[in-house]
Amino acid sequence: MSLTEQEVVRYSRHIILPEVGGRGQKKLKGASILLAGLGAAGSAAALYLAAAGVGHLTLWDGHLLTAQDLEGGIAHDRSRIGQPRARSAAVALRAINPAAQIDVLEREGDVAGAVAGRHLAVASSGDWQALSAAAAGSGAGLILYGTHGAEGAATALPAGFEVPDLAAARGLGLFPEENSVPAVAAAAGVIGVVAATEAVKLILGVGTPLAGRILRYDGWTARFWEEALR
Amino acid sequence: MGGPFSAEERERLGRASVLLIGTGGLGSPVAYQLAAAGVGRIGLCDMDRVDFSNLQRQVLHFTDDVGRPKVESGAAKLHALAPDVVVESLPVAFTSENALELLSRFDLVIDGSDNFATRYLVNDACVLSHKPQVHGSIFRWDGQVTVFQPGEGPCYRCLYPSPPPPGSVPSCAEAGVIGVLPGFIGSLMAMEALKLLAGRSETLTGRLLIYNALDMDLAEVRVKRSPACPICGDAPTITGLIDYVAFCGGVSQ
Numbered sequence: 001m002s003l004t005e006q007e008v009v010r011y012s013r014h015i016i017l018p019e020v021g022g023r024g025q026k027k028l029k030g031a032s033i034l035l036a037g038l039g040a041a042g043s044a045a046a047l048y049l050a051a052a053g054v055g056h057l058t059l060w061d062g063h064l065l066t067a068q069d070l071e072g073g074i075a076h077d078r079s080r081i082g083q084p085r086a087r088s089a090a091v092a093l094r095a096i097n098p099a100a101q102i103d104v105l106e107r108e109g110d111v112a113g114a115v116a117g118r119h120l121a122v123a124s125s126g127d128w129q130a131l132s133a134a135a136a137g138s139g140a141g142l143i144l145y146g147t148h149g150a151e152g153a154a155t156a157l158p159a160g161f162e163v164p165d166l167a168a169a170r171g172l173g174l175f176p177e178e179n180s181v182p183a184v185a186a187a188a189g190v191i192g193v194v195a196a197t198e199a200v201k202l203i204l205g206v207g208t209p210l211a212g213r214i215l216r217y218d219g220w221t222a223r224f225w226e227e228a229l230r
Numbered sequence: 231m232g233g234p235f236s237a238e239e240r241e242r243l244g245r246a247s248v249l250l251i252g253t254g255g256l257g258s259p260v261a262y263q264l265a266a267a268g269v270g271r272i273g274l275c276d277m278d279r280v281d282f283s284n285l286q287r288q289v290l291h292f293t294d295d296v297g298r299p300k301v302e303s304g305a306a307k308l309h310a311l312a313p314d315v316v317v318e319s320l321p322v323a324f325t326s327e328n329a330l331e332l333l334s335r336f337d338l339v340i341d342g343s344d345n346f347a348t349r350y351l352v353n354d355a356c357v358l359s360h361k362p363q364v365h366g367s368i369f370r371w372d373g374q375v376t377v378f379q380p381g382e383g384p385c386y387r388c389l390y391p392s393p394p395p396p397g398s399v400p401s402c403a404e405a406g407v408i409g410v411l412p413g414f415i416g417s418l419m420a421m422e423a424l425k426l427l428a429g430r431s432e433t434l435t436g437r438l439l440i441y442n443a444l445d446m447d448l449a450e451v452r453v454k455r456s457p458a459c460p461i462c463g464d465a466p467t468i469t470g471l472i473d474y475v476a477f478c479g480g481v482s483q
Contacts, residue, residue: 009282016406017370019444044259044413047289052409070311074262077310095292096285149234150421182234186263186424189417193259197410197443207371207444215446219421221432222439224448 001030001055007099011053019206025053031203032056034118034140037125038063038085040072040183041147044192045122045199047075050093050100052200057093059086060105060114061125072185115140119159122199124192132163141202145195150184150219152191155229156198156210164229187219239428240268246427247271249336251324251352253304254278255402255412256342256366256419258290261304263420265312269427272308273336274301275320287409324348326471329355338423339363342416344402346393347474353378353386354471357461364423366415369399371408371444373415376434376453377422380462383436388456388463396479411443 003011003025014020014028031054035046038061049057065073065081065088073085080088086104093102105114108126115121115134122143123131135142135157142161145154157164194215201207214227235243246269250257253276264272278300280291288300295303301319308317322328324343333339333355341352341363349365356363356378363378365386378385418439425433438451461468 006282011286012283013402013406014286014409016404017408019371020406020408044417048287048410048413051286051289053286070266071268072263072266074259074266074311077307078313079310092292095294096289098293184234184421184424185266186417186421189259189263190414190421193410193413193417194446197408197414198446200408200410201444201446208446210446215448220425220430222418222422222434222437224439 001026003029020204024204027203028053028200029055032118033199034058034060034114034121036060036121036123038075038089039069039124040185040188041145041152041192042124043073043075043089044189045196046089046093047096048193048196049199050097053097054100056101058103058105059089061086062106062108072183072188120199120202122195128166132166136161136163143195143198145191147183147188147191149181150187151217152187153214153216154191154194154198154210155214156202158202158209158211184219187217190217190219235428242428243268243424244270247336248338248340248423249273249275249332250340250342251275251348252342252344253290253300254284254342254344255287255368255407256416257340258288259413259416260340260342260420260423261290261308262311263417264423265308265315267424269315271316271318273318273320274304275322275324275332276300277321277323287407287412324351326351326474329471330359333359333361338426340419340423341365347478349386350393350477351471351474354461354468356380357385362426364419366419368407368411368415370405371411371442373411373441374438375415375418376438377426379435384453384455385459385462387461388459389438389453393478408443414441414443
């Protein structure tokens with residue numbers, strides 16, 4: 001995996017960072033990430049992962065894009081209402097980074113198949129218990145994040161993780177099946193970018209990941225705090 | 231608690247106007263989020279054109295936009311997302327000559343600039359015009375966010391009374407920046423701006439949020455108005471805009 005001359009210019013602000021360098025940028029180019037969920041938080045995560053130079057992104061979301069999604073789905077636009085959200089976001093991601101391979105998965109179901117071969121799964125929707133089992137089984141890392149109104153949370157499970165007791169994270173209103181309150185998009189953006197940041201760190205193998213901790217954010221008060229995840 | 235903005239708050243957002251100084255790394259997520267949230271009028275002030283080296287973090291601009299004025303590229307994305315939003319394209323430098331006139335037409339200012347001269351200019355113009363400002367800055371893996379509301383907390387000069395010596399702080403081009411960093415800081419800035427416009431009281435006014443992405447670490451520092459501040463203190467000595475490039479030692483970057 002090498003970088004073209006144009007990529008060296010495109011990623012020059014990354015390459016100059018000691019934690020990234022040419023070597024790290026090549027790791028991002030060689031990375032394959034499954035991104036499940038393309039609502040408000042997933043939109044932000046998707047745009048930043050594509051911009052960062054992740055070489056292969058698979059977008060997984062079978063919902064059809066609605067006008068309401070546009071109140072926060074910054075990877076979408078009005079002309080694509082009615083399309084599956086994964087397909088709509090893929091249009092924006094390809095425009096940001098034409099060199100990236102952007103695939104789309106629209107059907108629910110085969111979680112193990114969706115995770116197989118990925119370095120990382122980044123999920124704001126889907127069956128988290130099944131995703132954890134599949135990622136742990138295939139040796140992929142996993143990032144879970146969710147929003148509930150202007151509140152959000154995220155955690156990272158680096159490759160080789162033991163399936164955690166996700167029951168500890170229940171009741172926060174962040175599990176996909178729990179979040180009945182529509183997201184406040186800017187707050188969802190904050191959490192979506194946290195997920196993208198953790199993904200970039202895990203691919204690069206730098207910094208301290210959000211492992212064993214759940215970062216929580218309340219947009220109404222602008223407060224962040226942590227809870228343990230075992 | 232928990233729910234989205236109320237109908238009344240959304241109506242307020244629809245009547246509100248925001249001036250973005252810079253449509254780069256910080257301006258990108260702010261512009262998207264304000265438009266998506268239904269802010270009525272957004273001014274995009276930026277004289278730069280899109281460059282390849284912007285694309286790793288400035289998600290308002292696409293690969294095909296390279297070479298295009300950033301305000302034009304930005305306006306196109308906002309219209310596609312929210313056709314009702316009024317976008318004012320201002321492809322000009324924000325200077326001591328036009329700052330007060332520009333500010334007079336907007337309710338709130340987002341400082342997404344990348345140099346000290348502009349930060350002091352935005353600050354002084356906001357204090358003199360009595361306009362709230364959401365401030366953010368980024369460097370490598372580190373970022374800061376706060377809100378300056380004249381009369382209700384400190385201003386940028388209370389925190390940083392004098393600029394750093396010229397050449398002592400490297401620019402993004404010299405030091406690098408992780409692409410996701412402005413996404414985080416900019417989304418937080420957007421959330422603070424929306425709360426201010428909606429009339430919510432619990433904002434980052436008087437609180438400086440300090441972020442490190444490498445360790446995913448957040449800290450908060452309380453900051454107070456300085457009675458000795460030359461522009462918002464008890465006996466201000468700055469009563470009009472000055473030459474900010476000269477004030478910052480002759481360098482605008």
